Amino acid sequence: MRPDSVNKRWVFFSTFLGYVIYTLSRRSFTYSMPALMSSLNLEKSQLGVISSSWSLAYGISKFAGGVASDRISPSWLYCIGLAASGISCMAFSTASSVTTLAAVWFVNGVFQGFGWPAITQLVNNWCSGTELASWWSAFSAAGNVGLTLAPFIITGLVGVYGWRTMFFGVGCVCVAISAAFPYLIPDAPVSPLSPRSERSKQGAGPSSSSLLELCRNHMILLVSVSYFLVSLIKEGWSNWGLLYLIQNKQLDNSVAGSVMFLFEAGGVCGSLVTGFASDYLLRVLQWESSAVARIPLTMLYGIWSACAYILLHWIADSLILVYISAFSIGCSTYGIICLLGVMSLEAAPRSLAGAAHAVTALAGQMGGLSAGFPLGWIATHYQWSGAGNVLMLTALSIPVLLALAYTAFATTTAATAKPPAKKA
Structure with a gap:
C-alpha cells in the first residue's frame, strides 16, 4: 500500500490493534500460572524465575530495539517482533521443565521488546509535535486494552482447552496477524509537508550533548x-x-x-x-x-x-x-x-x-x-x-x-x- 494513499487514522488503528495482540501474547503466562502450578507442580519461586527471565530479556531488547528502529523499517521491526513472539508461544506449549520454560519465555521477551520502540518511531513519523503527547497516551492505552481482555480470554481458554492449547492458539494468532502489517503500515507519509518533515525541522541543528x-x-x-x-x-x-x-x-x-x-x-x-x-x-x-x-x-x-x-x-x-x-x-x-x-x-x-x-x-x-x-x-x-x-x-x-x-x-x-x- 502506497504511503501517500494511507489515512493516518488507519495507520493508528492498525498499530493499535497490533499492540493489543502483543499484550495478549505477553500476559498469556501470567494468567496461566495456576494451571502451570497444578499441572507441572511448580513453586512460586520457580514461576518467578520464568517471569524474571522474560523481564530481563524484554528490558535489554527494548533498549536495543530503540537503537535498531533508527536504522531499519519500524513497521518491519514491529511485525518481526509479533511473529517471533507467536512462534515462541507455540514453542512454550510443548515445554515442561523449568529450564526450558524459562529459556523459551526469555526468547519471547526478546521479541516482545521490538513492539514499543517501533511504535515510538511510527508516532514520531506520522504525528506533528502538537499530537505527540495525546497519541503517546492512546498507544499506552492500547497495551491496557490487551491487558484488560487477557484475564477473560486467557483464563477462559485455559479453563476450556488447557494451558498448552491456549499458548499454541495465541501463537498462531500472532503469526497470522503479523503477516499483513508490513503492507498496511508504511514507515512514514511521503508528503513534503508531512508531520515527519515538520518534526525534523524542529529538531534539526548541531548538538554537543553526549550520552554521558x-x-x-x-x-x-x-x-x-x-x-x-x-x-x-x-x-x-x-x-x-x-x-x-x-x-x-x-x-x-x-x-x-x-x-x-x-x-x-x-x-x-x-x-x-x-x-x-x-x-x-x-x-x-x-x-x-x-x-x-x-x-x-x-x-x-x-x-x-x-x-x-x-x-x-x-x-x-x-x-x-x-x-x-x-x-x-x-x-x-x-x-x-x-x-x-x-x-x-x-x-x-x-x-x-x-x-x-x-x-x-x-x-x-x-x-x-x-x-x-x-x-x-x-x-x-x-x-x-x-x-x-x-x-x-x-x-x-x-x-x-x-x-x-x-x-x-x-x-x-x-x-x-x-x-x-x-x-x-
Missing part, C-alpha cells in the same frame, strides 16, 4: 528511579495479583480474574486521561521546563497508588473494596508510567530523546525484573503479607521522592529565573 551528559541529567535520573519503583509495583501486581487474590483473599479463579480485569480497565482510564490532564496542568503552571510541570500530577498519582495499596493490603475485607483498590492501582500506576515516558522525552535534548526514553525504560524493566524472582522469593519465605508490605512501601516512596525532587527543581527554577525588567 544525559546520564548526568537530574531529571532523567529522577524519571529513571521513579520508573524503577512504579514498574516494581505494576509488574508485582500483574505477575502475582491473581495468585495473591486466590491464596490470600480466598477468591475463586473467576472472581480473581474479574478483579484483574478492573486493574487493567483502570490502566486504560489512567493512560487516556493522564495525557489530557497533564497538558492542562502544563498550561496552568507555565513552567519553563515542561517535564518539571508534570511532576505535581505524577506525585498525586503516586499518593493515590499508595492509598490504594494500603486499602487492599490492610483494610479491604469485602469484594467491593478489593474492586475499588484494583481499579485505583491500575489507574494510578499506568498514569505514572505514561507521565514518566513523556517527561523523559521532554527532559532530554532532541538529539538524545530516543536514548533518554531507552535509558528510563531500561530502569523500568529492572523494576519489572525485581517483581519476578525476588518478589516470588519473598512471597515463598515471608508469605503474601511480606510481598504485600514490599509493594506498599514502594508505593509510599514514590510521592515522597517526587515531592523532594519537585521542591528542588522549583527552587532551582526560581533562583535562575531572570527578574522582570524595570519600567522606565
Whole structure:
C-alpha cells in the first residue's frame, strides 16, 4: 500500500490493534500460572524465575530495539517482533521443565521488546509535535486494552482447552496477524509537508550533548528511579495479583480474574486521561521546563497508588473494596508510567530523546525484573503479607521522592529565573 494513499487514522488503528495482540501474547503466562502450578507442580519461586527471565530479556531488547528502529523499517521491526513472539508461544506449549520454560519465555521477551520502540518511531513519523503527547497516551492505552481482555480470554481458554492449547492458539494468532502489517503500515507519509518533515525541522541543528551528559541529567535520573519503583509495583501486581487474590483473599479463579480485569480497565482510564490532564496542568503552571510541570500530577498519582495499596493490603475485607483498590492501582500506576515516558522525552535534548526514553525504560524493566524472582522469593519465605508490605512501601516512596525532587527543581527554577525588567 502506497504511503501517500494511507489515512493516518488507519495507520493508528492498525498499530493499535497490533499492540493489543502483543499484550495478549505477553500476559498469556501470567494468567496461566495456576494451571502451570497444578499441572507441572511448580513453586512460586520457580514461576518467578520464568517471569524474571522474560523481564530481563524484554528490558535489554527494548533498549536495543530503540537503537535498531533508527536504522531499519519500524513497521518491519514491529511485525518481526509479533511473529517471533507467536512462534515462541507455540514453542512454550510443548515445554515442561523449568529450564526450558524459562529459556523459551526469555526468547519471547526478546521479541516482545521490538513492539514499543517501533511504535515510538511510527508516532514520531506520522504525528506533528502538537499530537505527540495525546497519541503517546492512546498507544499506552492500547497495551491496557490487551491487558484488560487477557484475564477473560486467557483464563477462559485455559479453563476450556488447557494451558498448552491456549499458548499454541495465541501463537498462531500472532503469526497470522503479523503477516499483513508490513503492507498496511508504511514507515512514514511521503508528503513534503508531512508531520515527519515538520518534526525534523524542529529538531534539526548541531548538538554537543553526549550520552554521558544525559546520564548526568537530574531529571532523567529522577524519571529513571521513579520508573524503577512504579514498574516494581505494576509488574508485582500483574505477575502475582491473581495468585495473591486466590491464596490470600480466598477468591475463586473467576472472581480473581474479574478483579484483574478492573486493574487493567483502570490502566486504560489512567493512560487516556493522564495525557489530557497533564497538558492542562502544563498550561496552568507555565513552567519553563515542561517535564518539571508534570511532576505535581505524577506525585498525586503516586499518593493515590499508595492509598490504594494500603486499602487492599490492610483494610479491604469485602469484594467491593478489593474492586475499588484494583481499579485505583491500575489507574494510578499506568498514569505514572505514561507521565514518566513523556517527561523523559521532554527532559532530554532532541538529539538524545530516543536514548533518554531507552535509558528510563531500561530502569523500568529492572523494576519489572525485581517483581519476578525476588518478589516470588519473598512471597515463598515471608508469605503474601511480606510481598504485600514490599509493594506498599514502594508505593509510599514514590510521592515522597517526587515531592523532594519537585521542591528542588522549583527552587532551582526560581533562583535562575531572570527578574522582570524595570519600567522606565
